[in-house]
Amino acid sequence: MRRFLRGCVAFAALAGSIGLPASTDAGTQYQYDALGRLMRVTYETGVVVQYSYDAAGNRSQVATSGVNRAPVANNDTANATVSAAVDIMVLANDSELDGDPLTVTAVGAPSGGGTVAVQGGGTHVRYSAPTTPGAKTFTYTISDGRGGSASATVTVNVTATNQVPVAVNDTAVVTASMAVDIMVRANDSDPDGDALTVTA
Secondary structure, rough: EEEOEEEEEOOOOOOOOOOOOOEEEOOEEEOOOOOOOOEEEOOOOOOEEEEEEEEOOEEEEEEOOOOOOEEEOOEEEEEEEOOEEEEOOOHHHHHHOOOOOEEEEEEEOOEOEEEEEEEEEOEEEEEEOOOEEEEEEEEEEOOOOOOEEEEEEEEEEEEOOOOOEEEOOOOOOOOOOOOOOHHHHOOOOOOOOOOOOOOO
């Protein structure tokens, strides 16, 4: 129920809503205590006004915070192997000047392939790599829950799964009592193109 008082709007708590936050007026939020008393008003601009009550029930304003400051999102890097998934804690290097908790609210489509999704209720993201190696990028957006948001870019370096080298049997002709060098690697190969060495 509303009562209009000289240009402002006062909200009386309704039965069944005691102790629960109420949202009204395009982004302005009103919070009541268990007795139905107005305790906190959060405006769309980020300004927060808090109230207290004395023993007689008289209300007084105890705190007013300034305009909400947007969080800061910083770019991230991660490593993954082809066709594998990796969890990336993108919030680890982000910050919030007002101390508000941050959550990931959106992710962009990765360039270069793969898929990405928000996990853990906004605590991190999970990237599933494609079958092709290379650098893949995507953006993510964070929110402080009070209208402030920021975006940054994640670069994932996707590498191929290492494949074992292929060793081929060798033959050589040796003269009695003579030494001979045998280039055993000449007919061996590595699918990944890595340099091969004889280890034993």
